[in-house]
Amino acid sequence: MNFFVGYLVGIWYAVRRMKMWLLLYSITLLFGITATLAIPDILGAGLSDTLSAHKLMEGFNHTVFDDFIHDHGQKLSVVTGRLPLMAFIFILLFVWLTGGILKTYDMIAEKFTFQRFWAGCMQYGWLLTRVFFLFLFIHLLVAFLVYLPMIRVVRSGFEALENELSFYRILKISVVVHLVFAVFIAMVSDYVKVRLVKEGRKSVFKELLPSVRFVFRHFHRTFPMYLMYLLMFVLVAMFYWWLSERIGMQTMSAILVVFVLQQLYIFFRVGTKLMNLGSICAMHEAILLRDRKREQPLEIEEINV
């Protein structure tokens, strides 16, 4: 299976499991609604009966916005202050849901049932939580090591640099290096998860090295497949931005249209995650199958010898 086929199969997996896709999107929507619940009241108190509001309909208006924040900012910051906790809960929940996703993909040939999906969540939840925290630690460690020179430069008050252009160069290099590492770590983390689920392994640490080896050995497949998703994401995001800017949000009907667009975009973003996991499952299985086919005759030959 080459990377492009892997990419297409991922999309196919996600589309075939539309119920699962809808479920995950609904959870995102639920979190969005919960976080936003207090917003209409806060906005309503400050903006629904003032004539200044129309200036915010035409676009951003610094005066109206700032006067509003000065009066109601406290209430808004209570809402935004809750977001980090909500985001953390969402991540933990999604980690558990990943168990269900992988279990579903592992049995892609069979009919989808929510029962199996939830069973997967429960079965792999703790295991995948351990994977998450391990890779979170690795991500943070790598980020710290990559950005350390930059942090030292900033702390030294730019003494070590010729001018800010040198700083930009360090920043650019750091970001590129970080991105390469981050993508690699993310790929390894995905293959660790797939190996744990598909092969029923229990030790996270034992799967680390084989996964690294797997990603490296099949880099020509795994990496371009990631890039395809990245490219798809960038294209869709650009298209969304372009379209929503064109429509604007100056009338109630335009607000409704853009709202639908926003939700379609979020639906797509949730889908991207599902497609990516689908591709990885498919790729892993295909390579494993091929390797086994190659290994079997060899074993026979050896016996013959």
Next chain:
Amino acid sequence: MRRTVLWFGVILLANSLFGQATIADEPLSDRIANYDIDVILDHENRMIRGKQTLTWTNPSSDTIRTLQFHLYLNAFKNSQSTFLSKSSREFPGSLKAEDKETWGYSEIVKFIDQHGTEITSNLQYIQPDDDNTSDQTVIELTLDKPVYPKETHQFKLEFQAKIPKIVARTGYGRDYYFMVQWFPKLGVYEPAGMRYAEKGQWNCHQYHSQSEYYADFGVYNVRITVPKDMIVGASGIFESGNINDDGTRTHVYRAEDVIDFAWTASPHFQEVKDKWEHVNIRLLIQPEHKEHTIRYIKAAKQALSYFKKHLGVYPYTTLTIVDPPIYGIRSSGMEYPTLVTGASIAKLPNAIRTVEIITVHEFAHQYFMQMLASNEFEEPWLDEGFTTYFENRIMDQYYGDQTATIDLLGYRAGGMEQSRTSYTGMRNPQIAEVFRPAWGFKHGGYNSLAYHKTCTWIATLDNMVGREVMDDILITYFERWKFKHPCGQDFIDVANEVVSKRHGEKFGVNLDWFFDQVLYSNEVCDYKIHTITNNLITNKIGFFDQEGEKVFIESREEVEDSVYNSVVIIHRLGQAKFPVDILVRFDDGTEVLEHWEGIDPTYELNYTGSKKIEWAHLDPESKNLMDLNLNNNSKRVERDTDVVWKYTSKFMFWVQNLITTLTVLI
């Protein structure tokens, strides 16, 4: 033909100005304090050594027995200076305890009076503002022989200074030098009746972390000797630059009718020359900031032409703009006679208009600081407030009143509105009144009040009296006080005079009620439309015969000839009182403009008739920018929830985006 003659005239004028520091043939100022200085930069040891001749005229009818000088660089002499001991939070770690090269000082090593007598031993540090005896930023000299009224004396002195690393405004950063407040500078002797002086007195304040300067006008002839590879910029006009035998070069500058002299040197400057009418613009820019050249020059020209049109022509023949490197960034955004520092960093997007704002602001100081040489120690609002006001007028005119500060990815803000919200958005806009010395803002608010609150009330005054009258006030103030030392009361007097001439008693006997509130008190202003009600009043309550039937009509039911009692209740939430107009709109499309003096805590508008109120708008043209909340100045009876749903959906989308983005970590 006319055009040819005009061009010929311009060329003639330009040629005739060659070598002149100002466009005037006569002195523009009284030239009380004149300096002749030879200064040598010792790059290796970060020192300057200078010889200075001060020619000073006693402007008063007093016999003067002492002189007072500023030694500003002593602010960086040790941690006990008033400047540093009161500003530890503002400059954390800039002066490193372990690195003596970061500290600096200044001292007068020899002082010879008019009669050739050395009186160095008569020098003594004084502290006119506080009891900090460790502060050495002011030195007093007791003269052996006094200076009699209107007499001119010549004093010769030698000084040396160790240049500090740039902490605030002045010093060095690597091989970049920005030399301001670098020589012993005489204070201002204020005769009785000048500004707030009740009797003749020296006005020579210590250097405080937030304060700027105050000095007399004069002529400066300065010879600056630096390593020959250094490019030099300075106040005034360049006269000559000769290489010396020791491999140094001496740059000779002359500045006339100015209150200060600044210079800069660096081997890295790239020089860009341009011209606007009679002004030679010289930009000294860092190579890594070259991309901003056009921005600097364009903004400078816009400011020059705006001031020419609205206040008065810039009378000097040079304008030098210095673009500091990142390691000299603390010298950026400062103003000195005919020389200003800009502020830029490489790759700064055009949509963030820092380069333009700083250039325009510092240029505006050539009027409010330099030509109108107010006491920046005692009345910082008088230069910073007016400067910010003009900065915003210029920026808003050329870059848009909603995009002059920033216009990036949908976020935008204009100049005047940004200034207003810098004041109205303060956590505590009542932290101090504007009328305070620079060091009087003990617990914050210096920037928001001296710059932005002042700018906001000047803009409010502008809206109140109209632009034409406002320009009349400003031009009168400028013409009357240029090349002098105005104080706040002088501006108030001009404003009262012009407004009563142009508007009679429309705003009262004078505008003192306005200045008392915005300048001398910390009161805030906030008017609010509290409620609007349309109550149905009808006599038809009970059973009525209609087409043979008995119909019961409730009081709340509307009938064709219903009558309403409509009431608008307004609250004054702040202590400040301003007269306000109120525009009321009815459901038949008619509008009525009401007026309220704004004195009582509440006010009510009452209407009875067949039409209902749709909305009411206090100060519908938003003239009173001092109002802390413009959103509550209007109220509609029927709520409009479009904007609520627009931003609710945006917020939700933003949250969903955030959490789905985080799934990359999973």
